[in-house]
């Protein structure tokens with residue numbers, strides 16, 4: 001059965017010395033960053049920070065040197081990103097390029113695309129957004145309607161993307177478009193394109209989230225011209241490419257570490273004299289975290305070995321997001337106080353932030369139900 | 383996975399799958415002892431996997447993990463996990479493992495008193511709910527004398543056995559000793575915090591991982607064959623989603639337990655390893671049993687179906703050697719002692735098996 005593919009994996013010694021290096025850097029770079037800001041690590045957009053870690057070789061770490069990478073292992077990359085998340089670093093700007101666009105281009109891109117794009121991502125200078133979802137295509141990605149039409153010298157893109165994280169501040173979008181009308185085989189006729197966000201015809205309207213934050217957007221494309229060189233991979237093979245991209249998207253430690261600041265604040269506030277209820281809650285959370293971390297590491301090990309851990313990643317994301325979402329509930333149970341963004345304790349503020357962030361954990365990157373469908377397929381039930 | 387490990391894993395799975403059927407399990411609940419199976423298990427070197435001989439063959443904790451998982455998966459009605467753990471503890475203290483089935487007694491210093499008697503040792507007190515006490519030749523426990531921790535090996539024949547059983551009908555006996563002569567030796571300093579309760583918890587966690595895997599396999603195969611409304615019930619999305627949760631729990635229980643064995647093998651604290659594994663596997667045990675029974679409908683509630691052999695064990699095992707709450711309290715106490723700044727370094731250091739990252743406090 002597929003979950004047996006999750007073989008226990010431990011980190012090599014060189015990864016541990018790298019960890020110390022990252023920790024020391026972050027202690028300086030993030031000094032003075034407040035707890036509530038740390039709690040939104042994944043939403044923190046800071047180009048200067050991204051450039052500073054790009055300069056250290058911590059973006060695109062596993063890529064070949066000729067594309068600006070550092071040729072380090074997937075496990076070393078794992079250490080860097082888990083340290084970033086645990087410290088609450090503002091990683092959003094470079095995250096998508098590092099995690100999925102870069103690896104996708106390495107796999108499917110042309111030599112010219114790799115040479116022109118990957119080094120800039122790795123330097124922390126080129127930021128990507130992901131254009132999959134549309135108003136009528138959420139979980140059902142194949143239902144997209146945005147079209148790419150062949151024109152002399154390239155393609156003309158039209159349609160609307162939605163929930164596009166960072167579209168208002170990214171340089172480029174990797175988008176999925178229909179290059180052939182929807183036929184009996186729904187997954188055919190889809191293709192991926194690189195879109196410069198400054199192209200004429202691209203307009204971006206921010207969507208404010210429930211807490212008043214602005215990170216995702218609606219993107220309209222009105223007869224946007226892109227050259228032939230903007231096609232990624234093979235025309236019509238977009239579905240398979242997107243599925244590969246989603247495996248990168250679902251596999252990382254961000255899928256269980258988004259709530260870590262709340263656990264740290266809880267432990268801080270509880271103190272060494274914590275009562276039994278707090279100790280039990282913290283003990284359970286630590287056991288879950290250690291287990292999830294090993295599961296997440298096992299996936300990094302599989303990626304390192306060249307495997308495609310789609311089902312395993314779905315398991316880890318499903319468990320990981322359920323864990324992250326449990327933490328605000330645990331704190332509510334323990335404290336029983338009104339959530340307050342202006343609370344006078346770090347724990348109170350981080351609790352309020354996480355409560356209003358947690359619902360999206362099991363939506364973005366594939367909903368809980370979609371992931372469980374993938375697991376069920378792996379079990380031979382569909 | 384290396385070849386020795388894969389080969390041993392296949393061997394133990396085959397031995398137990400072939401021998402342990404519903405009839406054998408029903409017999410075990412009537413107190414029948416599968417002597418032939420025990421013989422095979424011993425002759426295949428499974429019970430001694432953590433002894434010096436096991437090490438000489440290249441076997442160790444990873445192989446022990448596979449064996450204990452298989453014992454759980456097939457509900458092996460034998461004190462195999464207990465014997466494996468006792469052989470390790472005895473060997474670590476320089477005592478000779480007795481050779482027969484050994485019981486692991488989780489006792490406190492109030493329950494059992496070890497006292498020097500000339501050049502030897504005497505043991506007095508009771509050990510409650512000792513797994514397979516009546517079938518073992520010896521019981522192993524840990525006790526404190528002065529400031530030193532000792533491993534004790536007592537011959538069962540020198541004490542009194544009062545029978546009891548767990549929900550699954552596995553022997554859980556009370557052993558009473560009144561000044562019996564026993565073998566005892568101090569634990570090496572590196573293992574000073576180890577007690578039989580932690581070792582037992584570690585074993586039960588791996589057994590739970592195996593049993594949850596079996597529960598998943600049974601449930602998936604049932605969902606693919608049982609038809610209602612003109613199709614296999616596994617075609618219904620509600621059933622698929624439940625089984626996906628069960629699969630995730632199986633994966634988590636297995637990883638928690640496997641990581642715990644890895645931690646012990648790499649010199650980590652047995653109590654930390656046991657806590658992580660017992661908490662997470664224990665949580666999975668309850669969830670898995672509930673989902674499996676729901677998917678099986680009424681037949682899974684009937685004695686004639688084999689599901690109950692697994693679920694009754696899961697409900698017992700998750701509580702034996704300390705339930706989730708007790709271990710969570712212990713792990714939580716260590717966590718709050720380290721504080722908010724120490725938690726992450728602890729998780730990525732000592733709890734990860736990476737001892738370079740954090741100096742022990």
Ligand SMILES: Cc1cc2nc3c(=O)[nH]c(=O)nc-3n(C[C@H](O)[C@H](O)[C@H](O)COP(=O)(O)OP(=O)(O)OC[C@H]3O[C@@H](n4cnc5c(N)ncnc54)[C@H](O)[C@@H]3O)c2cc1C
Nearest residue numbers: 130131132133138139163164165360363364365367369370
């Ligand atoms: C914070 C955030 C950031 C995001 N960033 C991006 C981004 O950068 N780029 C991008 O392309 N997208 C992004 N998304 C969109 C995200 O991928 C979608 O929200 C997700 O795919 C679900 O689509 P939907 O919201 O339309 O929900 P729907 O698909 O309409 O689902 C609604 C509910 O119905 C359930 N459901 C749907 N289909 C089925 C089915 N077949 N079986 C059972 N249940 C089903 C779902 O599980 C869910 O519970 C983001 C979303 C969020 C919340």
